[in-house]
Amino acid sequence: MKATIITIGDEILIGQIVDTNSAFIAKELDGLGFQMVEILTVSDEKAAIDTALLRQLDRVDLVVITGGLGPTKDDVTKKVFCDFFGDHLIENQSVLTHVTALMERYYKRPISEVNKQQAWVPSQAHVLLNRVGTAPGMLMKKGQTYFVSLPGVPFEMKTIVVEELIPWIKKQFSGYHIVHRNIITIGIGESLLAEYLENWESSLPKGVSLAYLPSPGRVRLRLSTSGSDLEALESVLQQQINLLPDAVITYISSFEDESLEITVAKLFDKSKKTISFAESCTGGRLAQLFSSIPGSSAFFKGGIVTYATESKIDFLGVSAETIAKNSVVSEQVAVEMAQKARQKFKSDYAIATTGNAGPSKGDSNAEIGTVFIGISTPEKTFATEFFFGQPREKVVEATVLKGLELIYKEILKNV
Known part of the structure; x- marks a missing residue:
């Protein structure tokens, strides 16, 4: 079984938005046994959409299209879709009833003429209900290829794929x-x-x-x-x-395709241990990652961003003498930051980051790209030096990942 994904929208082509729809659809189709042949993005023009559809005809078993199904004049996919199949539009009563109820219940206003247009679909189309939006999905067959047109709004597209398209695919295609x-x-x-x-x-x-x-x-x-x-x-x-x-x-x-922070979080949750952060060059990235994980309040005690040298002294409690003697970007300061974070938040473990991410050196003469990561555990506290080069974003990202890797190895000892 072969499939192609086509996304429609000038906003994708000019880089205004990132196409996340294709990644979601491709993953779902792969899980259903489809071999992905191609992923295309085309403009909001009839000729471009026509060419893309014709290219896939009898080439693949399934084509999933997203985008261009809104009620405004620049949303042309439905008309092109209808013309491609030599069909005509009719008003679908089920869709009209749904859109009317959606307008009255959630938007507290009567349905407009523009919104009523969402209920017009090709007469031969199998309609895929959009429970969370107004634009329905449409499924039609030409030659040996099924074509599915879905709205481009990600949460609407995902809802239709999960609730309507996947059950249909499981009935239509099976055995591989x-x-x-x-x-x-x-x-x-x-x-x-x-x-x-x-x-x-x-x-x-x-x-x-x-x-x-x-x-x-x-x-x-x-x-x-x-x-x-x-x-x-x-x-x-x-x-x-x-x-x-x-x-x-x-x-x-x-053995799961999960991010490193999720893997680390699972270990903390399993071990019933807690963690905190003292961040300088990473600017709160570690804390943000952990606070975005559902249920992390069970093991994430908190974090403090001490970006300026004085904040490390005034708020975290790092010794001014340690900084003066060793520089703010040093092994000694990273060690104290980790120790202080663990003490202040009363956590079992702590990660501290201090470094010169660039482009300027700030309060330290350490070479740009130099980072020290401090780790404090119930048994020990230590810091490790790294050189991550440039640019700045690379240094910050590498520091976050290396900090997670170091704490992963430590917590693993106690699971």
Whole structure:
């Protein structure tokens, strides 16, 4: 089974918004056994949309289109969609009833003529109800290809995909599966990982593939296979995971495709331990990551951003003498910051960051890109020096990820 995704909108083409719809749809279709052939973005013009649709005809089994279904004049997808199938628009009573109720219940006003246009759909279309919006999804077939048109508003698109499209796909297409298993590693680079896995990778059974997907702070290994027997496919992948060399197992943090902060958070939640932060060069990024995790109040005690040198002294309690003697960007200051954070927040663990992220050096003569990360645990407090180069955003991101990696290794000792 093959599929293509087409997103429509000049706002995507000019970089005004980021296309997150394609990523969501592709992941859902992959889980249903579809091989993704192409992801396209085209402008809000009839010729561009026509060309994109025609290109996929009889080439793939399913085309999912998002965008251009609003009530305004620049939303042309419905008209183009209708013309492509040689169809005409009719008023769908179910959609009209839904849109009318939505306007009266949530917007507290009668339905307008513009909103009524949302109820006009191609006469031959299978309508996909949009429970949270006014623009319905539309599904039609031409040749050997099914075409699905969805609104571009992400939460509306996701609702239709989950509640309407996926159940339809499961009825229409069945019997083939693409299965992935993710192996998340941290603290090891892609090249060394490949060296450790060379013999294991060479012995993978026919039909099983391995992909290296590096990103800042981690490397994701994606093990994949496909076929008709889902249970057998999952068993084959698990057998290969069981054969991973010990040298690699040491670096595995998770078998789920989750961020490092989620992995760390799960360990804190499991161990019933708590954490706090004292941040300088990271400007509260660590605290923001943890506070955005549902349920983090159980283990995240708090954080303090002491960006200026005096705030480290006045609010955190770092010794002015320590700073004067060693510089504000130093191992000694990072150690004191971590200790003070752990004491003030009464947490079991603490992370502290201080560094020269650039572009200027600030109150320290340390080379730009130099960072010290302090870790305080129930057993010890220490700080490690890193050099992350430039630009500034790279330094900040690398500091956050390395801090999470260091605390991960420490909390793992007590789980």
